[in-house]
Amino acid sequence: MAGTWSTQTELGAAYALTARQVGTHLAALGLKEGARASEDAVTDGLAREATLRDGTGFFVWHTERVTALLAGRGLTRAPGGAGAPAAGRGAARTAGASGGAPARGAVPADGATRPNGHDRVVATDGSALGNPGPTGWAWVDQTTGETGSGGLAHGTNNIGELLALREALRHAGPEGDLLVRADSQYVINIATRWAVGWRRRGWRKGDGKVPENLEIVQDILVALEAREGRTDFEWVRGHAGDEHNERADALANAAARAARG
Incomplete structure (x- = not known):
């Protein structure tokens, strides 16, 4: 599916939230179960699994669609909160x-x-x-x-x-x-x-x-x-x-x- 993909940390940066706080919202939306994206989130194209060079898997999120769902929970973007922190995932x-x-x-x-x-x-x-x-x-x-x-x-x-x-x-x-x-x-x-x-x-x-x-x-x-x-x-x-x-x-x-x- 066309669009950009973000890690949980990158989503959080847009709202001045931590990755864990974003995870709480994703779980409330039924998009996350524990540390993994829910089966429905993957099936609906809201999340997909990515892989590091050493084979370790992690999940990324469809930026535009997930952002719209987060907005439905009353979240608003922080001033200047568009991208990932200087030290992103894995740093x-x-x-x-x-x-x-x-x-x-x-x-x-x-x-x-x-x-x-x-x-x-x-x-x-x-x-x-x-x-x-x-x-x-x-x-x-x-x-x-x-x-x-x-x-x-x-x-x-x-x-x-x-x-x-x-x-x-x-x-x-x-x-x-x-x-x-x-x-x-x-x-x-x-x-x-x-x-x-x-x-x-x-x-x-x-x-x-x-x-x-x-x-x-x-x-x-x-x-x-x-x-x-x-x-x-x-x-x-x-x-x-x-x-x-x-x-x-x-x-x-x-x-x-x-x-x-």
């Missing part, structure tokens, strides 16, 4: 990487912390006793208070940090704008810079060697590129009193100790 970028205190907006009525208007904010950390040794990973969802952690019998700090990011991305899912707060510049550089270059060179680093922990790195890149909302990263100085970083660190250390047996 990963750094935010506040100088290591200073994170920029924070107003705290919502539910008490959740959402810096810079992100839908979800997650702190991550990893730990290896002895490095290498028993390894733990953990994430803390600052928005909902949820946590996740796990461990393995033998690994390194970097493996723990990478696993924490991978599992945090799986927890967050593909929709909405996400801020990941990590104390590992190694992990942030992989997510925002290095992994794409390694893939372009056939999964080789500049020195021709295969990147360490390649399978986890590949999982992270797939998860990032499948996201419909923007993904930002903020470096947090470790062991400096940040509540959520300290909690993630404690959970990761506990998981490492448990993995030691």
Whole structure:
């Protein structure tokens, strides 16, 4: 069908809404069921599945027809809200990487912390006793208070940090704008810079060697590129009193100790 197609994030940009808020409206219109477009939406030509180069699927929406339906729900375009945000679907970028205190907006009525208007904010950390040794990973969802952690019998700090990011991305899912707060510049550089270059060179680093922990790195890149909302990263100085970083660190250390047996 003729017309233009937009991601959920791009639709939201036109109305100054987050991807998650647009998703709520699409669900109310019967166009969305969970993370997927409804069968009726696809059959009627309002949504179609697109595919990233790595085969990951996502849905795009018929811009003109869906915009008309959203207008029927009383939504009006924001001034200048015609296109996608500067960092669109699948983009990963750094935010506040100088290591200073994170920029924070107003705290919502539910008490959740959402810096810079992100839908979800997650702190991550990893730990290896002895490095290498028993390894733990953990994430803390600052928005909902949820946590996740796990461990393995033998690994390194970097493996723990990478696993924490991978599992945090799986927890967050593909929709909405996400801020990941990590104390590992190694992990942030992989997510925002290095992994794409390694893939372009056939999964080789500049020195021709295969990147360490390649399978986890590949999982992270797939998860990032499948996201419909923007993904930002903020470096947090470790062991400096940040509540959520300290909690993630404690959970990761506990998981490492448990993995030691």
